[in-house]
Amino acid sequence: GFPLLAESFEVIVVKNADYKPYSDVLRGFSDACTCEAREMKLREDEGGEKVLQESPGAIVAIGTTVFKKVRTIRDLPVVYTMVMPSETAVSLNPNISGVSMDISPEVYIAKMREVFPKAKRIGLFYDPRYTAVFVGEAAKAAVAAGVELVARRVRGPREIPGLLDGMGALDVLWMVPDPTVVTAEAVEYLLRFSFQHNVPVFSFSKKYVEMGAVAALDVDPYDMGVQAGELLNQLAGGTVGPIRVYARASHLTINTKVAKKMGLAMKAEILNKADINE
Numbered sequence: 607g608f609p610l611l612a613e614s615f616e617v618i619v620v621k622n623a624d625y626k627p628y629s630d631v632l633r634g635f636s637d638a639c640t641c642e643a644r645e646m647k648l649r650e651d652e653g654g655e656k657v658l659q660e661s662p663g664a665i666v667a668i669g670t671t672v673f674k675k676v677r678t679i680r681d682l683p684v685v686y687t688m689v690m691p692s693e694t695a696v697s698l699n700p701n702i703s704g705v706s707m708d709i710s711p712e713v714y715i716a717k718m719r720e721v722f723p724k725a726k727r728i729g730l731f732y733d734p735r736y737t738a739v740f741v742g743e744a745a746k747a748a749v750a751a752g753v754e755l756v757a758r759r760v761r762g763p764r765e766i767p768g769l770l771d772g773m774g775a776l777d778v779l780w781m782v783p784d785p786t787v788v789t790a791e792a793v794e795y796l797l798r799f800s801f802q803h804n805v806p807v808f809s810f811s812k813k814y815v816e817m818g819a820v821a822a823l824d825v826d827p828y829d830m831g832v833q834a835g836e837l838l839n840q841l842a843g844g845t846v847g848p849i850r851v852y853a854r855a856s857h858l859t860i861n862t863k864v865a866k867k868m869g870l871a872m873k874a875e876i877l878n879k880a881d882i883n884e
Contacts, residue, residue, distance in 0.1 A: 616642045617838065618662040620672045622650075627827040628668045631687055634831025635666060639838050648672055654679050664841070666834060677702060683841050687834045688827065692736040692785050694850070703841065703849040705833045707783065707825055709810075710852040711744035714823060715751050717858060718778055718808050721821050721876055725777035729805075730757045731766055733786035740782065763792035770799060781809040781819065793817070804868045812859040815883050820870065821860045829855035859883060 619635065621628050624647075636643055641663070648656060654676040657665055664683040667673040673689045677698065686694065686704035694704060718725060728748065732741045741757050748755035756776065758769045763786060779796055781787065797818045800807045806820035815822045830853050837849050858880040865872055 616644060616662055617664045617666055618646050618657050618660055619643050619666045619668065620646050620648055620657055620676060621668040622648050622671045623669070625669075627688060630827035631668050631831035631834070634828040634833075635687075635835040636831075638832040638835025641835075641838065641842065648675060664838060666838070683838070683847065685834050685838055685841075687830050690785070691740065691783050695736050695739060698848070700848055703837055703847045704851075705830045705837065706850065706852050707830075708740060708852055709823055709825060709854075709856050711740060711747040712750075713852075713856060714780070714808075715744070715747050715753065717823055717856070718780070718821075719751060719753065721808070721858070721860070721872070722778055722806065722870070725753065727754045727756055727774070727776050728778045728780050729770070729773050729776040730755060730780045730782060731760050731769070731787045731792075732757060732782060732784050733761060734759055735761075736786065737782055737784045744782075760786055762786065763789045763795075766792055767795055770796075776805050779805055779807045781807055781814060783810045801867075806865070806868060806870060812881065812883070815859045815861045818864055819861065820865050820868070821858060821880075823856045823858055825853040826855035826857060829853070857881065 619632060646657060657676060665676055665679065667676050667684060667686045669688050670690045670693055673686045673693060676684055680699055680701055684702045688707060691706055691708050694706065718728065745755050745757065756773050760766055779800060781796065796807060809819040809822040812822045812824050833851060833854060840849060841847055860872065860877065860880045861883045863884050
């Protein structure tokens with residue numbers, strides 16, 4: 607751990623662009639962290655040494671691009687957020703803490719059962735290089751929830767069609783943020799299979815709902831920033847790191863047009879709490 611003993615310490619918040627989700631993260635972080643935070647935007651040709659020149663007490667990296675540039679820093683706390691899960695699934699230095707872009711498997715499965723109460727068999731593809739830990743936790747969560755998780759390992763998107771044909775009857779296809787599984791080729795095939803066989807896709811981003819998935823559970827960037835601030839407060843208070851947590855706030859989006867075509871009846875209480883894509 608790297609406890610920050612000063613009551614007031616400066617944190618450099620690093621990003622590479624002014625995307626709205628990044629701004630929401632920064633707003634949440636500023637609201638939660640008992641620290642002095644200063645923004646820094648890294649250009650494409652700048653790396654972690656540029657940040658170290660400012661002598662910060664800690665670094666917060668917003669986004670995958672800047673995280674790749676600062677994750678080699680070892681001498682002070684580094685906290686990440688809005689980083690692709692595949693980049694944090696590898697072994698990280700013990701000074702690196704963060705808030706995952708993944709929602710916990712328990713929350714995903716609970717929401718799937720809420721949206722699709724008759725679902726008993728959930729199909730999932732994953733590349734063990736990126737999402738083995740997440741899928742292992744998902745398997746345990748499925749057993750606890752009384753559903754069957756039919757998970758298949760893949761090393762490339764072209765393996766998916768042959769494996770899918772041998773998985774038997776599925777009630778839901780769960781699309782996880784695995785870079786091997788969310789290629790354009792794989793997504794196109796999964797959505798086509800979904801339409802042809804009336805098997806709804808449950809995803810991690812509303813952009814896939816706009817493409818034809820029935821539902822998605824998105825993270826809340828503002829709350830991820832709050833979590834990052836709370837996490838840094840813990841480290842500053844002497845908690846031994848690393849601390850790595852799932853995103854805790856989520857929001858449901860439902861494509862009612864696709865659901866209707868598949869003959870899926872959605873409860874009013876579910877629709878009332880969701881964003882609707884028609």
